[in-house]
Amino acid sequence: MKENTIPEFAVVGHPNEGKSSVLSTLAEDDSVRISPMPGETRDCQTFPVAIDGHEIIRFTDTPGFQNPRKTLQWMQNYTGSDETMIQDFIEAHQNNPDFHDDCKLLQPLLRGAGIIFVVDGSRPLRNVDKAEMEILRLTGCPRMAIINCKDEETAWLGKWQTEFRKHFNSTRLFNSCHATYRERIELLESLKSIDQDIQPVLDTVVNAFRKDWQERSHQVVTLLLGLLEEGLAYTYSIALESGADEDALKLQLHEQYEKFLRKQELKCQKQMRTLYRHNIFNVELPPQSILNNDLFSEKTWDFLGLNSSQIIMAGGLSGAAVGAGIDVAALGHTLGAFSVIGGLAGIAGAALKGKEFLSGTRLLGMRLDAQKIHVGPVKNIQLLFVLLDRQLLYYSHIINWAHGRRDYDSQAISEDTSSGKLGYTSNWSRQDRAICDAFFRSLQKKKDTERQLEARANLAQLLNNTLQEISHGTIGL
Numbered sequence: 001m002k003e004n005t006i007p008e009f010a011v012v013g014h015p016n017e018g019k020s021s022v023l024s025t026l027a028e029d030d031s032v033r034i035s036p037m038p039g040e041t042r043d044c045q046t047f048p049v050a051i052d053g054h055e056i057i058r059f060t061d062t063p064g065f066q067n068p069r070k071t072l073q074w075m076q077n078y079t080g081s082d083e084t085m086i087q088d089f090i091e092a093h094q095n096n097p098d099f100h101d102d103c104k105l106l107q108p109l110l111r112g113a114g115i116i117f118v119v120d121g122s123r124p125l126r127n128v129d130k131a132e133m134e135i136l137r138l139t140g141c142p143r144m145a146i147i148n149c150k151d152e153e154t155a156w157l158g159k160w161q162t163e164f165r166k167h168f169n170s171t172r173l174f175n176s177c178h179a180t181y182r183e184r185i186e187l188l189e190s191l192k193s194i195d196q197d198i199q200p201v202l203d204t205v206v207n208a209f210r211k212d213w214q215e216r217s218h219q220v221v222t223l224l225l226g227l228l229e230e231g232l233a234y235t236y237s238i239a240l241e242s243g244a245d246e247d248a249l250k251l252q253l254h255e256q257y258e259k260f261l262r263k264q265e266l267k268c269q270k271q272m273r274t275l276y277r278h279n280i281f282n283v284e285l286p287p288q289s290i291l292n293n294d295l296f297s298e299k300t301w302d303f304l305g306l307n308s309s310q311i312i313m314a315g316g317l318s319g320a321a322v323g324a325g326i327d328v329a330a331l332g333h334t335l336g337a338f339s340v341i342g343g344l345a346g347i348a349g350a351a352l353k354g355k356e357f358l359s360g361t362r363l364l365g366m367r368l369d370a371q372k373i374h375v376g377p378v379k380n381i382q383l384l385f386v387l388l389d390r391q392l393l394y395y396s397h398i399i400n401w402a403h404g405r406r407d408y409d410s411q412a413i414s415e416d417t418s419s420g421k422l423g424y425t426s427n428w429s430r431q432d433r434a435i436c437d438a439f440f441r442s443l444q445k446k447k448d449t450e451r452q453l454e455a456r457a458n459l460a461q462l463l464n465n466t467l468q469e470i471s472h473g474t475i476g477l
Helices: 019-027 068-077 082-093 097-110 127-138 157-167 181-194 196-232 246-275 298-303 308-314 319-331 344-351 382-399 430-442 450-471
Strands: 008-013 045-051 054-061 114-119 143-147 170-173 236-239 364-369 372-378
Touching (some): 008 019, 019 054, 068 097, 068 127, 127 157, 157 170, 170 181, 181 196, 196 372, 196 382, 236 246, 246 382, 382 450
Parallel strands (some): 008 054, 114 143
Antiparallel strands (some): 045 054, 364 372
């Protein structure tokens, strides 16, 4: 590969051994067809990876070897120039249907593609595998072997690795269905070692991937800030007609707000999915994920957000924080924040199936002024932390859902609720939580000020740092 060309890698392997899922994950393309049926791929299909509209690397899906033993025999008996061996083989066999797939597989190599050979390391090594490895070695192309092996199925791993050392420039363990962003970058980095000549162009590719990832993180921060600003600064006014039931109208307005915020949250998550190129298949949540619970459920507020002491300390005993802190401390959970508003709190406490509600608890501010009911902005800072936790959890899930993955398997891990809080915000420092409090209080103002802009910028930096820690695996739950 020349430095000014787009690097290409032909992904080679048997059906149902991870070839297509490896390609899908590396290319961040969930349109790659993944099928366990042999013979479905008869032609090469190339999947370009573009950043900012410019193609930077391409991966080509290839058919499996059709006649590896006879192909190897021909190559071993070949007496021509090594530089023309692939071309001579294709010319000699392109009209023979018995070698259709072998010719198609070798075509990307003829134009200078590197090789990524994928095997399922959980099965035994066979003689036909050795024949295929030797064919790839004789091509003289830069080549890497990937063992797509589940963690608990490693009985044959040693034999595969021993054989790979004889035929490949580099070997990697790579679980294509569970690969994280960090592991994908590490694999691309390791491709540099298969040939010194391709290192400069792959340096450019890896740097482009990292820059693009950072830019996507900035876009996620913008989405999160937008969700918080729309959800927490929400205001609405409605006329109170003569004879109208004021309490019923307040309850209706509160339910209207909940519906609005659920819609905004789903919109934010959908935009995140698009940013990380999950366009076709549904990205499933773990069965026991807290995200499967409604935003306004008691369980959500039990396990996300801050505990009572953290709420109080977040704002240095600011008015909003104290109100939220008293709610949590008195109730032991946060459902009281949803009890309805103002004068309805006491009534709801007796009516809603024995749940404890604290008189005076407010999620939304409501007031009556000149025969109008004014709603918002949000008065309980805990909602900010719950919203952030839900979106950060979703972000962590979406970036680590490999594009070659289609659904959950038996390895799906349930979230551990034994330690209390599940979200990221409960692990933030007091200073970090104070940044959130300053941002929350800035949303109570109607006009932008220099202080408001500063509060927004500080929260943006905190969120960006958190996203980077999540994506690089330096922070976890």
